[in-house]
Amino acid sequence: MFNNSIWLKGVKTKANKKVTKDLETDILIIGGGITGLTTAYFLKGKKVVLIDKDKIGYGKTAFSTGKLTYLQDNLLKGNKEKENLYLQSQIDALNIVKDIVIENNIKCDYESNLSFLYATNKKEKRKIKKIEKILTRNNISYKIKENNNLYNSIYSIKVDDTAVINPVKYMLGLKEVLTKKIDIYENSIATDFEYIDERFKVKVNNSYIIAKILIVATHYPFLISLGLIPFKTHIEKSFLAAMNIDKNKKFNAISQNGNHSIRFYTREQEDYMVYCSVSNRLSKNIDNEKISKNLLWEIKSRFNNKVKYIWSNIDVMSSDLIPLSGKLDKNLYIATGYSTWGLTNGTISAKVISDLILGLDNKYTSLLDPNRMSNIVNLIVNNMKTAKTYILSKAIKNYSFYKKEVVVYTENGIRYGKYTDDNNVEHIVYNKCPHMKCNLIFNSLDKTWDCPCHASRFDIDGNVISGPANYSIKVEKK
Ligand SMILES: Cc1cc2nc3c(=O)[nH]c(=O)nc-3n(C[C@H](O)[C@H](O)[C@H](O)COP(=O)(O)OP(=O)(O)OC[C@H]3O[C@@H](n4cnc5c(N)ncnc54)[C@H](O)[C@@H]3O)c2cc1C
Known part of the structure; x- marks a missing residue:
């Protein structure tokens, strides 16, 4: 079994130059x-x-299911105008990707595809009925199926003008198109910036890049204060698996509660189902090993296929499940909060930001405005949960699911984490996230130190993954 995304298997790319001078x-x-x-x-x-801190194409997009659909689990926004606009933004994004693929002949296994949204109980069915109203209001035709035998569903709707791609091939295709037109630097991490004399001075590796306009497209904006993002969002994590199946099918599906997502893919003449399990809010209790075992067990008992x-x-979940993308302040733009639909939301965010810079109108600018304060109730609830995670991360000294090779301890008031590897070598790191000072938990599946508050990750030697x-938690040897 390959412990990595199906889209990254066998991908070898030559890194572009890195930033070494101002x-x-x-x-x-x-x-x-x-x-x-x-x-x-x-x-x-x-x-x-x-610039990218790694090589292009290895970020969160590479770990998605690669679906391009507007038939999403989270179309209900409690406000007709928002629902209509959000739906239209997703359709526009889908068409943008299609146009880019065709115009540039990007070989990313783009495939037109049906999308299903299904309910497994009456409550979910009622929600789908509401979603049908949004589709009808927007003149989108869909088909209904009662008692579909699709994954225990009692009711489902389907649309036929959506698509799937291999997201890594798409990004590498875009990189190739762009390489001739703009300067791309890889292995170049931005760690800080200042705004002086109407210019941004961004620290990258050990040099500086001066820019009139700065766009932070790092999935989660890497500087704490940007747009109060930590207070407007929370993080959810899911596990995915790709299993062999007899024959590829031409549809993708998601359950209305967002807990299960399915698509199909053919790779080197082998057909796969890509299956995504329950989304878990990040917390100190997230036990990656247990969750992945549960997924394997679920697949075995449900499908009996080989993973x-x-x-x-x-992904970064905003309180109203609409991206926080656009102009934050003077010539400073951010894009985040895609709430598990970042292939479409990342695309539409890019269009909004570029239109703002080019002085063009875009009807989604205020929908996505990162300065908005919407859904106050969700915002308060989310912040209380994040605060609880923060406080508990401070209070707890050890975790029941840690094995004996992991120890968390305090010395002279400083908290450390120690992992002892199979060769009995000790790897010691500071057990505090440089982002907002949450204490880190050990992820025994991937052998990483993870932040339960905002999902930063570090390897056993403290390097940022x-x-x-954007700073390491290495303990320098004396
Ligand atoms: C389980 C799961 C399945 C999903 N499936 C789908 C799907 O099928 N369809 C869909 O629409 N969405 C899906 N999503 C959502 C989607 O994966 C993300 O929202 C989207 O990929 C985010 O894109 P991005 O460009 O913001 O981030 P990324 O792809 O992570 O790109 C950010 C880049 O910034 C770089 N970077 C970060 N920090 C720095 C720094 N300090 N300096 C320099 N570079 C930096 C990173 O290396 C990275 O390459 C899914 C999400 C989850 C959790």
Whole structure:
């Protein structure tokens, strides 16, 4: 079994140059995921520099299910105008990706596909009925199926103008298109910035990039204060698996409660079902080993198929499940809060941001406005939960699911985490996330230190694997 995303298996790319000296540009994009790359695509006539801390295409997008659909679990927004606009934004995003693929002949296994949204109980069915009203209001035709034998569903609706892609091939295709038009740097981490004399001075590796316009497309904006994002969002994590099946099917599906998501894919003449399990809110109790075992057990008992790939992914959930993307402040733009639909939301965020910069109208600008304060109730509830995670992460000294190779201890008031590997070598790190100081938990599945508050991850030696933290937790040897 391959403990990684099916989209990354066998992917070998040559890294672009990294930032080694000071540079100046008009527009700096930090982050080469679907958002950063698509924004650069729309700005390609301008003087743009795009940087990524790793190689392009290895961020969260590479761990998604690769569906491009507007028939989503979270279409209900409690407000007709918002529901209509959000739905239209997803359809527009789908068409943008399709156009980009066709215009640039990107070989990303793009496939037109049916999408199902299904209910497994009466409550979910009632919600789907409400979603039908949104579709009808927007002149979208759909078909209903009662008692569909699709994954225990009692009711489902389907639309036929959606798609699936291989998200890594799509990003690498975009990178290729852009390489001739803008400057792309890889292995270049942005760690800080200042705004001086109407210019951003961004620290990248040990150099500085000066830019008139800054776009932070790092999935989770990596600087704490940006738009109060930690207070407007929370993080959810899910596990995914790809299993062999007899024959590829031409549809994708999601349960109305968002707990199960399915699509199909053919790779090197083998057909796969990609299956995504329950989404878990990050907390100190998240036991990755147990959750992945449960997924394997669920697949065995439900489908009895052989799992070839297993991996996990996280996403930033906004309080109203609408992205927080656009202009934050003077020439500073962010894009986040995709709430598990970042292929479409990353694309539409890129369009909104580039239109703002190019001075073009975009009807989704206020829907996505990152400065908005919407759904106050969800906002308060989420913040209380995050605060609880923070406080508990401080209070707890050890965790029941830790095995004996992991110890968390305090010395001279400083908290450390120690992992002893199979060769009896001890790896000691500071047990505090540099982002907002939450204490870290050990992820025994991936052998990483994870932040239960905002999902930063560090390897056993303290190097940052993914942000928002951008500093390591290494303990320098004396
Ligand atoms: C289980 C699961 C399944 C999903 N499936 C789907 C799906 O089928 N369809 C869909 O629409 N959405 C899906 N999503 C959501 C989607 O994966 C994300 O919302 C989306 O990929 C985020 O894109 P991004 O460009 O913001 O981030 P990323 O792809 O993570 O790109 C951000 C980039 O920024 C770089 N970076 C970060 N920090 C720095 C720094 N300090 N300096 C320089 N570079 C930096 C990273 O290396 C990375 O390459 C899913 C989410 C989950 C959790």
